[in-house]
Amino acid sequence: MSSSPILVTGGAGYIGSHVVKLLGERGERVIVLDDLSTGNAEAVLHGELVVGKTGDTELVSRLLREHSIDTVMHFAAHTIVPESVSNPLKYYGNNTCSTRNLLQACNDNSVKHFIFSSTAATYGIPDNPDGCHEELPTAPINAYGTSKLMSEYMLRDLSAASDLKHVILRYFNVAGSDPDGRIGQSTEKATLLIKVAAEVAVGKREQLKVFGTDFPTADGTGVRDYIHVTDLASAHLASLDYLRDGGASTLMNCGYGKGFSVREVIDAVNRNHGSPIPVIEEPRRAGDPPALVANVDKIHATLDWQPEHDDIDVIVQTSLAWEKVLMERRHNQPGD
Secondary structure, X not given: OOOOOEEEEOOOOHHHHHHHHHHHHOOOOEEEEEXXXXXXXXHOOOOEEEXXXXXXXXXXXXXXXXXXXXXXXXXXXXXXXXXXXXXXXXXXXXXXXXXXXXXXXXXXXXXXXXXXXEEHHHHOOOOOOOOEOOOOOOOOOOXXXXXXXXXXXXXXXXXXXXXXXXXXXXXXXXXXXXXXXXXXXXXXXXXXXXXXXXXXXXXXXXXXXXXXXXXXXXXXXXXXXXXXXXXXXXXXXXXXXXXXXXXXXXXXXXXXXXXXXXXXHHHHHHHHHOOOOOEXXXXXXXXXXXXXXXXXXXXXXXXXXXXXXXXXXXXXXXXXXXXXXXXXXXXXXXOO
């Protein structure tokens, strides 16, 4: 194990905080950089939290130098797809330009390893949606996917021109929460299906909207590959070990390689909640692919990674449990 700390950008956010938890439990030293625009300081369970922006090259360079950091895990990003369509420059500014500044600081300070949080949105609407493999052409259809793809290109080109080695993980649909119940997804106005459905179940929202029931799928609703956030987090630790062992720069899908339809997810929520949640059906949204499922052959061939929560009921159970934690916290706030 390296004695050098790891810089985790966006480590107070949903996915980053789960990675920080696993890193801390393994005994790694962690420096978290987060501007807390969407993250929460209390979600950082290990290491030191520095409040600041990833695009602040001077700040990042100082952190890299002072702590002799040789590894960066980069999660900091805006991630709401509809917002990226209505406000693209916000996404190019934060996701792409800030990543460029971060990479400049890494290059200036001889960082060796870089693990990047990317997305299946880089594929757009793939021709063979039942198993997206990494060699598929990228054709993002929104600024979120494009901003991430541009960051992939920068990282690829910098690694080719320097000694930096990287792992890019393209996430599919991340869901669930820490099984210990200490952290979870606290994003306001979240758009991810399982999070929204769990909010409906606990009464935070009135109903769940299903966008599209006429897709060419088994039950007419969209099919997605849902991965539990703790399994996704453990893939980052496996990526870290891979790079420390001398692994070459690579890009991999991160999912389970199987899909569940919207209706199947709703059934799982109803089953675990104990009663049906209110649902209304809406027309399709522009640009939603009928199915988006990962081909995961590469990640299993490359990393020493074994998912432990590959079960839609476990994903839903941990999501529901976290929503109850959030409701209890809100109820217990002073002045309520």
